[in-house]
Amino acid sequence: MPQADDPWHYSRESLAQRYFDQFDSGLSHANVIFGLRRTGKTEFLLKDLGPLAQANGWRVAYVSLWQSRLSPLAVLLHALSSASRRGSLVERAEALARATRPKLKLGAGAPGGDAKAEIEVDLSELRGPPTHDALLHLDDLIDRFARPNGRALLLIDEAQELAANEDNQPLVAALRTSLDQRKGRLAVLFTGSSQDGLRRMFSRRDAPFFHFGSPLDWPPLEDGFVDHMLATFAKIVRVKLNRRDCLKAHCALDRNPYFFRKMLELLAFDPHRDVAAALAMVRERAAEDLRYPDVWRSLSPLQRAVAQQLSQATEQPFGRETLASIGRSLGARTPTRAQTLAAIRHLTRAGIVSRTGERGGYVFNDPEFGRWITARAP
Numbered sequence: 396m397p398q399a400d401d402p403w404h405y406s407r408e409s410l411a412q413r414y415f416d417q418f419d420s421g422l423s424h425a426n427v428i429f430g431l432r433r434t435g436k437t438e439f440l441l442k443d444l445g446p447l448a449q450a451n452g453w454r455v456a457y458v459s460l461w462q463s464r465l466s467p468l469a470v471l472l473h474a475l476s477s478a479s480r481r482g483s484l485v486e487r488a489e490a491l492a493r494a495t496r497p498k499l500k501l502g503a504g505a506p507g508g509d510a511k512a513e514i515e516v517d518l519s520e521l522r523g524p525p526t527h528d529a530l531l532h533l534d535d536l537i538d539r540f541a542r543p544n545g546r547a548l549l550l551i552d553e554a555q556e557l558a559a560n561e562d563n564q565p566l567v568a569a570l571r572t573s574l575d576q577r578k579g580r581l582a583v584l585f586t587g588s589s590q591d592g593l594r595r596m597f598s599r600r601d602a603p604f605f606h607f608g609s610p611l612d613w614p615p616l617e618d619g620f621v622d623h624m625l626a627t628f629a630k631i632v633r634v635k636l637n638r639r640d641c642l643k644a645h646c647a648l649d650r651n652p653y654f655f656r657k658m659l660e661l662l663a664f665d666p667h668r669d670v671a672a673a674l675a676m677v678r679e680r681a682a683e684d685l686r687y688p689d690v691w692r693s694l695s696p697l698q699r700a701v702a703q704q705l706s707q708a709t710e711q712p713f714g715r716e717t718l719a720s721i722g723r724s725l726g727a728r729t730p731t732r733a734q735t736l737a738a739i740r741h742l743t744r745a746g747i748v749s750r751t752g753e754r755g756g757y758v759f760n761d762p763e764f765g766r767w768i769t770a771r772a773p
């Protein structure tokens with residue numbers, strides 16, 4: 396489904412079709428996508444996969460659990476109740492973001508319910524562990540969303556947030572049961588940029604969604620993305636950029652669409668600047684835009700030294716030689732394994748690195764931040 400109102404959007408039709416077919420065929424009813432920061436997951440859900448499912452007659456609801464002013468339960472209730480309204484997924488998500496005190500009428504038209512049972516809930520007040528009643532409303536809304544003779548797709552973005560807070564446990568348990576009960580008519584796609592967070596939800600034996608969703612690959616943006624961007628640039632800015640230079644820059648930026656578009660913004664401002672210079676400027680500005688120095692300053696000296704070590708060699712962070720080198724870089728005693736582990740835990744909780752699960756390796760959730768750290772003098 397091309398997103399006609401955004402000429403810059405590069406539509407990933409075949410990827411969307413592939414994921415959709417999995418759900419449509421009934422082969423799977425729950426999947427998980429892990430993708431590094433700013434690699435286009437949200438844009439894909441809102442502008443490719445969601446609209447494709449809608450065009451096939453599915454009902455679609457989108458929720459993002461990242462840094463919402465509202466609790467995950469409130470966001471879910473809102474998305475489910477507005478799923479049958481008009482407007483695109485983007486418009487619905489924007490409407491929720493704009494509302495200062497979003498309210499919701501619950502109970503209206505509930506099976507077996509009467510009009511008097513209807514209550515109005517101020518979503519901004521739904522905090523802390525959810526009440527039994529609120530969870531019943533959630534189940535009721537899921538039931539109405541996933542009609543018996545229709546198909547529905549629930550997109551849960553930044554799903555790892557559900558595992559981030561103990562208060563969410565009853566919600567997670569209720570959600571799992573509600574979803575389980577409607578397998579044939581309701582599909583769910585979870586996405587997230589923290590591998591650890593997702594593992595805590597789906598892979599650990601005691602995880603709430605253990606074996607519930609199977610992982611889907613998340614391929615990087617191909618060269619077609621660059622071609623689309625250059626064609627749009629030529630149409631709008633009326634300048635033809637050098638394709639080879641741009642493809643090189645795209646690779647240098649780990650095929651990250653956010654940084655590539657930042658680079659185009661600079662080139663639109665000064666189209667005669669060369670691509671390599673614009674690329675260098677993007678890197679420099681990314682640090683300020685994404686507040687790398689602030690994050691860096693918030694870390695302790697040991698956490699910084701460990702981050703620096705991980706940015707250079709992501710395996711064996713507890714090896715004897717590694718610990719000694721961390722100690723040397725701090726000009727202090729060699730840290731113990733436990734101290735280093737505590738520092739890594741902090742980096743993980745802060746969403747900076749994730750364990751890959753392979754041979755004790757780690758990745759930076761934002762590789763550009765890892766590169767920025769490498770470039771810093773110890």
Ligand SMILES: Nc1ncnc2c1ncn2[C@@H]1O[C@H](COP(=O)(O)OP(=O)(O)OP(=O)(O)O)[C@@H](O)[C@H]1O
Nearest residue numbers: 403404405431432433434435436437438588652653
């Ligand atoms: N298909 C696309 N076409 C054009 N631009 C895109 C596309 N996908 C992503 N972008 C650009 O990259 C930016 C980041 O994308 P998006 O927010 O979807 O990434 P994300 O993986 O959800 O990131 P995060 O992990 O931070 O949530 C978008 O704001 C947009 O500018």
Ligand SMILES: [Mg+2]
Nearest residue numbers: 436437438552
């Ligand atoms: Mg996102």
